[in-house]
Amino acid sequence: MGTRILLNDFEYFEPETISDAITILAKYRKDAKLIAGGTDLLVDMKKGKIKPKYLVNLMKILDLRYITKDKRGLRIGATTTFREITASKLIKREYPLLFEAAEAMGTVQIRNMATIGGNICNAIPSAEIPPALVALDAVAKIAGRRGERSLPLEEFLMGIGKIALKSGELLTEVYARSPPPRSGTAFLKLSRTTADLATLNVAVRVTLEKNGACKEARVVVGGGVGPTLIRSKKAEALLKGKVLKEPLIEKAAQAASAQLKPRPTSIRASPLYKIEVCKVLVKRALLKALERTKAGGAR
Amino acid sequence: MRKFKVVGKSVPKVDALALAQGKPLFTDDIELRGMLHAKILWSPHAHARIKNIDTSKAEALPGVHAVLCYKNVPRVIHTTAGQGWPEPSPYDIVMFDNKVRYVGDRVAAVAAETEEIAERALELIKVEYEPLPAVFDPERAMDKGAPVIHDEPDCKYIIPVFYDPKHNHCAHIDLEVGDFEQGIKEADFVVECKFKTHHEQHCSLEPHTCICYFDPAGRLIIRTSNQVPFHVRRIVAQCLQVPERMIRVIKPRIGGGFGGKQEVLIEEVCAMLAMLTKRPVRLAYTREEEFVSARVRHPMVMWAKTGVKKDGTITAIQLKVLSNAGAYGAHAMTVMNNTCAKALPLFRCKNIKWVADAVYTNLLPGGAYRGYGVTQAAFPMGVMMDEMAEAIGMDPVDFWKLNTIKEGETSPIFKALSETGRGVEMIVESCSLPECIDKGAEVFGWREKRERYKKQSKGPIKHGIGMCCLVQGGTVPLIDMASAYAKMNDDGSFNLLIGATDLGTGADTVLSQIFAETLDIPVEDVIVYPSDTDLTPFDKGAYASGTTYLSGMAVLRTAEKIREQILGVAADILGEPKEGLRIENKGVVSGKSGKRVEFSQIIKRALYGKDQFQIGATASEFSRLPPQSFAAHFAEVAVDTETGQVKVLSYVAAVDCGTAVNPKLAEGQAEGAILNGISYALTEEFIFDDRGRVLNPSFTDYKIFSAPDIPKITTILVPSYEPTGPYGAKTVGEVNINGPLPAISNAIYNAVGIRLYETPFTPERVLNALKEKRKSKIKQR
Structure with a gap:
């Protein structure tokens, strides 16, 4: 908010290990707020929406910042920045869906600062990367005083600003499943300008059987279409086991669109428009993903 | 030429x-010892009477030095419009009133040791409001029983023009040249449409x-980001009820104005x-305040009716304008007038009727915004031209060429x-x-594209092209004045002191070029100092595209006077009559003897x-007439018929600004304006x-174009020579x-x-229009 200053005083911590961070969180509980890139939090603090008494900066914890792969998937540390994601050759090559979603987020300046963990935990419905992660069956890894636990990202995201972290816990990693062979993915975002929050974003994956029928599909819609992103299992079920032709894809897109529950007061577009355009975007994304399975290259 | x-x-900007x-x-960028920070309390109500304000708790807060509200500030009715005197805007505002007229209207102000304390103090001010019914729709503002926004007895114009605040009627003028009804009778086709344009922030x-x-002498120094420093001095003196001699206004570099700073918006507080x-x-707006408490482009409702003959002759033009002035009438009448005065001279038509009203709403x-009414009128007129060309089956290029002034x-x-x-x-002496x-x-x-796009590809994306021509008269004739002062230094360099106000446009550079050209010196030898009411002579300020043209002429005349003095001294040195001498490359040369004397020698002698x-x-x-600058614009778009998204693929602007004193800067003005316009559209x-x-008072939610959104823009400067301007220059700030x-x-x-008759052309509006079209087609079948 322009030149407005931070309105409340707070105590500031820079732990260097995950366990130190957990100790601080456990001590101050709801009065503590985690900060990583700060691109959302600081704006909210300037607006006076959030007034934390204790601010815990995670960026000094080196163990939270990495991109690596193992046999089954991709591990991204929670404080990995969007810039690091878009610059990763591994991600661009093997997880183009994540690359596309990460690149669609914000501006260069924001991507330099913002982190994947911050983006997930801030849980705004228009976020780009969560739908892409859900389409890759991603899992959120959580650390707390009682040890670690994992949760499918879909369940981790509970609503506007609501996540499944308990007091004293923090998100440490996002684990995305490596797309099976014969997979194709696509991410599409609709926004007013390049540097805009999404009016709508769509992430899809289709994985085909050897005979060309759809083995598995993921259809995920974000962008202020409900309290959080919407994974359309109805659309996925329509596609599963079928040979993907345009009429079927249109039907699936229709099904996904029918699940939208946009707020009536959205600034970026009316609910009716979102529902209308969701059909178009899901259809286009599925066709693009299908095309990519055939191309065999970009997944 | x-x-x-x-x-x-294209010399680099100075x-x-x-x-x-x-x-x-x-x-x-400066920090003064003991500097306090001011913050303003804004109205949460669109229309309310303030029954009482209790500032005692705010005043008691440690670090708070002053709290202002209607109770302790003299009521001086004035206008915030930074215009010449007597201002052609109604006197309808006071520094603090016991009534608020829009959400974001000023209620109180605090000065404190820090911004933080000032903000806390605002929270401690208790205001008792009596909310009043509000009116937002300009088409309802003059209805019987509509809430009267300016019911104060002292609001008035100080020039003799129509004003009826009791009916929210802020301005009215109509005129007819020729006989509009007769023109309609002569037409083969008549087109009639209603248009709407929307609010825009600078x-x-x-x-x-x-x-x-x-300062040590006890004079008030106002350092401000403003386009009209001399008007700031006059209006602040008025509001504070002090003599103007007590005030000095200094304008440093400005980070953009676009008309938003042709306003005394914060200086008096x-x-x-x-x-x-x-x-x-120190008082500085936040971005949020820019959106909720500054000025905007006047939204307008417009009704256009035109007649055209099969041979392409336009027989009649009627434009009815209803301008939404908002809560205060700054620039309301003048912006309204420009929908005719500076927009309609473009068209060759004998029968023109224009009826215009401006109304108050909550x-x-x-306020002033680049284009100043012409932007609003150019929309209906540009679309009507396209419709008329279509009606008679003429290519728009030919139709525009036939019907625009020569x-x-x-x-x-x-x-x-x-x-x-x-x-x-x-x-029009240059066009x-x-x-x-x-x-x-x-x-x-x-x-070639018109032909190509007759056949559209099968997919959802369709392509199209459109064009329009534009005019914008520069300066306010017979009112605007500019002046300059210059002196020569020991080394033959010059101080050029100009009242003109460079708000990022490059005026300092352009004016230095004009000065340098006249005295045949390099730009480096001109030390330019602008916009300081103590040191520089008067200038009306930066508006109406007038700086290059008008301030440029003042600089040119100043340099000419100096040239005469230089030649006089040189004549004495050379022992030759002045008439045979000429200025050349920082020296004076005799045409007869070939002798040469340098500027540095001349000034040392002097x-x-x-x-x-x-x-x-x-x-x-002073401005004797408004020089007319022209442009022809061409846009190529891709329309996604499934999402309604419109993308501008390429944009070409051919611009007649007379002589472009600095082509690079002129192109910058054109491209900046075009981008501003596309983003608005x-x-x-x-x-x-x-x-x-306002639900979207931030760049997160109010979207302006940024670098990745910019389409390919090509600017072509097509010179003409304006005999009344400096070296043939006209104006270039607004037309595009x-x-x-x-x-x-x-x-x-x-x-x-x-x-699309209503702006902006959002995906949703486009998609709805496409649906309507499909529906009506089905009906027709």
Whole structure:
């Protein structure tokens, strides 16, 4: 908010290990707020929406910042920045869906600062990367005083600003499943300008059987279409086991669109428009993903 | 056409290096000892009477030095419009009133040791409001029983014009040249449509910022980011009820104005707080405040009706205008007048009728915004031209060329009306618009694309092209004045002191070029110092595209006077008559003897040698007529028929600004204006709730284009030579913002066959129009 200053005083911590961070969180509980890139939090603090008494900066914890792969998937540390994601050759090559979603987020300046963990935990419905992660069956890894636990990202995201972290816990990693062979993915975002929050974003994956029928599909819609992103299992079920032709894809897109529950007061577009355009975007994304399975290259 | 040495060259901006180095050039770049910070309390109500304000708790907060509200500030009714005197805007505002008229209206102000304390103090001010019914729709504002927004008895114009605040009627003028009804009778086709344009914020990167302090003599210094420093001095003196001699206004570098800073929006509050506290006071808007408490482009409802013959002759034009002035009438009448005075002279038509009203509503006050009414009128007129061309089956390029004013021609509008009322008869002595149309169409590939897009591809994306022509008269004739002063230094360099106000446009550079050209010196030898009411002579300020043209003439005349003095001294040195001498490359040369004497020798003689005097001069110029700048714009769009998204693929602007004194800067002005216009046409939009609150007061939610959104823009400068301007120059600041609305609307029509009469062209609006079109087609079958 322009030149407005931070309105409340707070105590500031820079732990260097995950366990130190957990100790601080456990001590101050709801009065503590985690900060990583700060691109959302600081704006909210300037607006006076959030007034934390204790601010815990995670960026000094080196163990939270990495991109690596193992046999089954991709591990991204929670404080990995969007810039690091878009610059990763591994991600661009093997997880183009994540690359596309990460690149669609914000501006260069924001991507330099913002982190994947911050983006997930801030849980705004228009976020780009969560739908892409859900389409890759991603899992959120959580650390707390009682040890670690994992949760499918879909369940981790509970609503506007609501996540499944308990007091004293923090998100440490996002684990995305490596797309099976014969997979194709696509991410599409609709926004007013390049540097805009999404009016709508769509992430899809289709994985085909050897005979060309759809083995598995993921259809995920974000962008202020409900309290959080919407994974359309109805659309996925329509596609599963079928040979993907345009009429079927249109039907699936229709099904996904029918699940939208946009707020009536959205600034970026009316609910009716979102529902209308969701059909178009899901259809286009599925066709693009299908095309990519055939191309065999970009997944 | 004359050959120039400095004029017509893209010399670097004189302030470019310091700006690039991040030197402390802007208002807010200084920190004064003991400086207090001011914050303002804004109205949460669109319309309410303030029954009481209790500021005692705020005043008691440690660190708070002053709290202002209607109770302790004299009621001086005035206008915030930074215009010449007597202002053609109603006196309808006071520094603090016991009534608020829009959400974001000023209620109280605090000066405190820190911004933080000031913000806390605001929270401690208790205001008792009596909410009143509000009116937001300009078409309802004059209804019987509508809430009266200005019921105070002292609101008035100080010039004799129509004003009926009891009916929210802020301004009215109508005129007719020829016989409109007769023109309609003569027409083969008549087109009639209703148009609507929307609010727009200037979005200057530097918000309104002001620092006030006292010099050792006890005079008030106002350091402010403002386009009209001399008007600031006059209006602040008025509000504070002090003599103008007590005030000095300094304008540092400005981070953009676009009309938003042709307004005394914060200076008088900052000055009042400084007076009260005897401390330096800083007041700077936040971005949110820019959106909810500054000024906007006047939204307008317009009804256009035109008649055309099969041969392409336009027989009649009628434009009815209803301007939404918002809560205060600053610039309301003049912006309204320009929908005729500066927009309609473009068209060759004998029968023109124009009826215009401006009304008060409980929304953001309108103000000056680049284009100043012409932007609004250019939209309906540009679309009507397209419709008429279609009706008679003529290519728009040919139709525009046939029906736009040419060199040596006049328009009855010139005499009938100016921005302020009284018109000036004039002949257009420079106009390269026909060449602009030809060159623009050629570079754009108009005929080839028009042919290509007759067959659209099968997919959901359709392509189309559209064009329009534009005019914008510069300056306010018979009112605007500019002046300059210059003196010669020991080494033959010059101080050039100009009242003119460079708001990022490059005026300092352009004016230095004009000065350098006249005295045949390099630009480096001109030390330019602008906009300081103590040191520089008067200038009306930066508005109405007038700086290059008018301040340029003042600089030219100043340099000419100095040239005479230099030649006089040289004649004495050389022992030859002045008449045989000429200035050449920092020296004076005799045509007869071939002898040469350098400027440095001449000034040394003048300062130290014989009959000593300061070589220096001042000169002024006032505007005798509004020079007409023209442009032809061409837009190519892709319309996604499934999402409604419109993308501008390419944009060509061929511009006649007379001589481009600095082509690079002229192109920058054109491209900046075009981008501003495209962004306004497609994405910029205020969203209000049903209580008049702005729901999107930030760059997160109010979307302006940024670097990745910029389409390919090609600017072609097509020179003409304006005999009344400096070295043939006219104006270039505004004309190009008027093109994107009509050009894009016409291109969308060309692509998908829908006419958009309401702005902005959002995906949702486009998609709805496409649906309507499909429905009506089904009905027809």
